[in-house]
Amino acid sequence: MTTLPFKESERYTLGVELELQVLNSRDYNLTGAAADLLAVLERAPHPGDIKPEITEGMIEISTSIQNGYAGLLTELTGIRDAMVKQAERLNLGIAGGGAHPFQKWHDQRIFDAQRYKHIHDLYGYLAKQFTVFGQHIHIGCDSGDTAVRLLHLFSRYIPHFIALSASSPFFQGADTAFASSRLNNVSAFPLAGHMPLMEDWAEFTDYFEHMRELQVVESMKDFYWDIRPKPEFGTIEVRVCDTPLTIERAAALATYARALARFLLEESPLEPSADVYRVYGYNRFLACRFGLDAEIIDPYERRKRLLAEDIGYTLGRVARFAEDEEGATALLRFREVAAARRSDSVLLRERLAQSKSLSDVVRWAADQWMRG
């Protein structure tokens, strides 16, 4: 039982990780410059943390523990600005977006670190195909039991986060017809999907120990679930979001997750249910494929609902849980995005229609990220 202690943290505290694209400024393809960028960033003061990712054209930023939208955005701005300054010295572009529109997976080089080499050895081409860019949102939980409960309640809302963050319509040089193609790459991993329905932390610990004895996993990192508990942080980690095109959108997604968590735990409008997981995979696909236009199945009401309307309705109910003025405004803006069905994916497709060049689309995306 004590093998997997859950660090108690303050409820609803926030942390964000963002995987970003490192681009050359010639044709805006991914470029293997993460190590050089990290080297110059080591000597430049910046908030948060900046780390390598599995391939050399990726870099990950993460914030410290935050309490609301304003603080989160301030920290993200600080990290972004420091990174952009160094990237410009090295003639690199940085962009959000869940997938690079035209990189070729076999062009990617695995970052020189033991863990990534191991993943490449184990998963073969899946490792390089994993050159996709997500936002992870951590929500603080005061116990393992809270984490397990919150995780199962949250599963009903996974399509919201997919559709609101969707920014990977293009992959390997082609339009995928998906709003978020990125999750298809995650799904290829054997331990992807959702955590099985459990009662509490004790049951989860048993499950984890069992999987470890069977040698399916070595650590929690081996689960590629959409939401997974992170006992060493004392959080649950929502992993379905594409990295949005702007830091404002990233902060707004985190704010929505936090407000939703408060709503679900404090008002208990729903109870965890196996029904959620019966429709889970299909809803997840619909949200990836059609984005805000998806018609998902509401497992509690047992009927179809337009995702954009479901989001608008939920945003309305959770708005009062926003921690600060700026957060409330950000949620309001999300309602407009949902109502107008204008996700980042839609903007990217519009840009392509204008310029007819994926290279130009990435240049524009880098502009959104670097100059806000």
Place this chain on the structure above:
Amino acid sequence: MDLSFLPDFPLRLGNLVVIALILLAGLACGELFRRVLLLPRISGYALAGLLLGPGTFGLLDRDMLGDAHLMLDIALGLILFELGSRLDWQWFRRNRWLFASSVAEIALSFGFIFAVFALFGLPWLQAAIAAAIGTATGAPVLLLVIHDQRADGPLTDRAVNLTALNNVFSVVAVTMLLALLHLEYRPRVTELLMHPVYLLVGSALLGYLASVALVLLARWLGKREDLQFILLVAMVLLTVGVAKALQLSMLVSLLALGVMSRNRDSQRHLMPVEFGPTAQALFVVLFVISGAAVTLADLTAGAWVGLAYVVARLLGKLVGVMLFARPSGLRAHKAALLTLTLMPMSATAVVMVETTARFYPEFGGQLASVVLSAVLILELTAPLMVQLALRGAGETHPEAQWR
């Protein structure tokens, strides 16, 4: 019996046979280098040139080489165009230390080579011309290795940008020094200034006009790689031809064409240059011919000074790059690798030596031998250096072959 249907003997082999010979010798030597010596093919091409050339076995004489010059012009033109289109002014503006390291690298390699010649007691003006030729990195070798290894990354970009600048400097400096040399023999002060100005402004203007046409036509053609390649070859040939007719600098015109078409093309109508199999054949000709420019006589006359030239050049570039490596955001070991990528000398240097010798035969003789020996030493070794550097920096494609 009338045997007039038979050809006259000895046979006069036309330029088709010459080009075939160049290609076959290049292929054979390149493959031998790759398979037996485990060295890059490019080095083999140069050796083929040396062996076939007028100075050695003499299978290719100067007239025959002249016939193949058309292919060399296209090949060099494509290379210089690409060099220009990869030059990124914005980067030098955003990172002034990068510009500083470019200036240092140029100044020190110039200074060190000049010092070596001064040490050997050569006339200073000629020493300066040889030093100015030596500041330029051989773009054909650099870009070909980059393409061959499908290299991409910050070191690759730096190498290309520094190379573009040191090539521009080299052309300008050689032109001005030639004008000075001119002054020494036929004193007329205005030429000292007028010639470089005519050359630079005229070539830039030509490059500009060609870039306008290129981008407009590319837009009209649409994104068709095959069609755009034809267009590019045409525009490159046009630029080379007009530059020659107007006695402008082919190098500056083509660089300008590259730089300006990239900058004018905000909608990205131009597709990136892919050197397909056809272009590869042109590059074989390029390297064989530049190898043929060197003779064994040059080598025996200039080898030791040539070696000193190479070492001085290496040291100059090394110190120059190292000096501002850190402030420009480059780690020390990467700076050392960057120096290796700047080492090649090739066709452009040969062209400059030939131009100089044509205008001023006084320059020929030993000095030309020294520079050409250096070119040969580097044609044999620099491809390997560039390849090692790009590999060492981890910027070659995961599937690129070692040789």
